[in-house]
Amino acid sequence: CGARRAILTVHTKDKPLATEVDLDAIAKNTPGFSGADLANLVNEAALGATRRGADAIEQQDFSAAYDKIVLGDPRETKLDPAEKQRVAVHEAGHAVLAHYTPGAEPPERVTIIPRGMALGVTQQTPGVDRHLMTRAELSARLQVMMAGYAAESVVFGDVSSGAANDLQKATDIAFNMVAHFGMSERVGPVYHEHRTEHPFLGQRLAVEGGTSDATVHVIEEETRRFLNDALEQAKARIGERRAELDRLVVALMDDETL
Numbered sequence: 001c002g003a004r005r006a007i008l009t010v011h012t013k014d015k016p017l018a019t020e021v022d023l024d025a026i027a028k029n030t031p032g033f034s035g036a037d038l039a040n041l042v043n044e045a046a047l048g049a050t051r052r053g054a055d056a057i058e059q060q061d062f063s064a065a066y067d068k069i070v071l072g073d074p075r076e077t078k079l080d081p082a083e084k085q086r087v088a089v090h091e092a093g094h095a096v097l098a099h100y101t102p103g104a105e106p107p108e109r110v111t112i113i114p115r116g117m118a119l120g121v122t123q124q125t126p127g128v129d130r131h132l133m134t135r136a137e138l139s140a141r142l143q144v145m146m147a148g149y150a151a152e153s154v155v156f157g158d159v160s161s162g163a164a165n166d167l168q169k170a171t172d173i174a175f176n177m178v179a180h181f182g183m184s185e186r187v188g189p190v191y192h193e194h195r196t197e198h199p200f201l202g203q204r205l206a207v208e209g210g211t212s213d214a215t216v217h218v219i220e221e222e223t224r225r226f227l228n229d230a231l232e233q234a235k236a237r238i239g240e241r242r243a244e245l246d247r248l249v250v251a252l253m254d255d256e257t258l
Contacts, residue, residue: 001027007035011042016056026062029108031126041065063109063257066123072116079114086152087112087120088252089245090162093151094122094144096245097234103140110248111257119162135183138173142230143237145170150234151245174226175219184222192219 004027012023030038044065049057079087091110098107105124112120124144133141149163182189192215238245251258 001031004030004033004038007038008042011039012057015042015046018056018058020059021057021062022059025125028125029123030066037069041069044068067111067115067121071118071121075114075116077114079112079119083119084112085249085253086156086160087114087162088249089151089155090148090160091120091122092245092248092252093147093149093234093238095248096151096241097144097147097237098122098124100237100241101140101143103134103137104144105141109258110252112252113256118165135177135181138177138181138183139226139230142170142173142226143234145173146227146231147234147238150231151238154235154238154242155245170227170230171223174223174230177226178222179219184226186222187215187218 005023008023008027026041030041033041041062042065045057045061048061048064052061054061091112095107095110098104105126107122108125109123110121111123114120145166148166149159152159152163177183178187179192182191248258
C-alpha cells in the first residue's frame, strides 16, 4: 500500500488534483496494481476530468478510471426496471454483509451500472495488503460472496443467473479451504493436489499416489457444507438487516452508484 501511494505521488505530481482527492484511499483500493496499472489509472482519471471540462482531477474521476480498467466501459444497453431492481438487491446484499460481518473487508462503493460482463459491483476496501488469511476471515469472505444470492432468495423468493460469478469464486475459496488449507476437521490437515479447475463436473482430483473415491467425495461434501453454511449465515444477517438492505436498494435505484 505504501509503495502504491509513492507511485501515485510520482504520477500525479504534475497534474492538478482537487483537494478532495485521497491518494492513500486510492492506494488502499488498488491491491495488485502494478506501477504501469497505477500510471494508467492516473492517465484515465485525467482524461475523464478533461472530458468533463473540469479544471482538476476529482475523486470521481479516479473511481470511473478504476471501473474502466477493472470492469471495462459501460454497456450501451440499459437494464429494464425489473432487472435493475434485482441487481440492486443483489449488490445491496453484498454491501450489507460486507458492512455488518465481523472480519469482512468493509464496502467502499456499490454500483448497478453494467460494465463489461458485470451488471453491478460492490467494491470493498482491503486495507493493508494481505498475504495470509485465517479461517474466520475466509469464512467472512464466503458470506459476503454468497450474500447477493442470499439477498435475491430472501427478497424475491427465487435466484437468478447473475450469481454465477459469485458462486464460481466462492466455490474456489471453499474448495481451497478444504483441500489445501487444512480448514476442514473432517478432511484434516492434508494438502490434496488437483489438476482440474472444475472438480465438481465429473472430473477427478489427480494426486501423486492417487486419491480414493471416498476422499474425493468427502472433499466435495465439505466444500458444499462450507458454501451452504456461508449462505445460511448470509440469509440470517440479511433478515436481521432487512431495513438497511431495503433502504440501500432504494438509494441504488435512484443514484446507481453510492
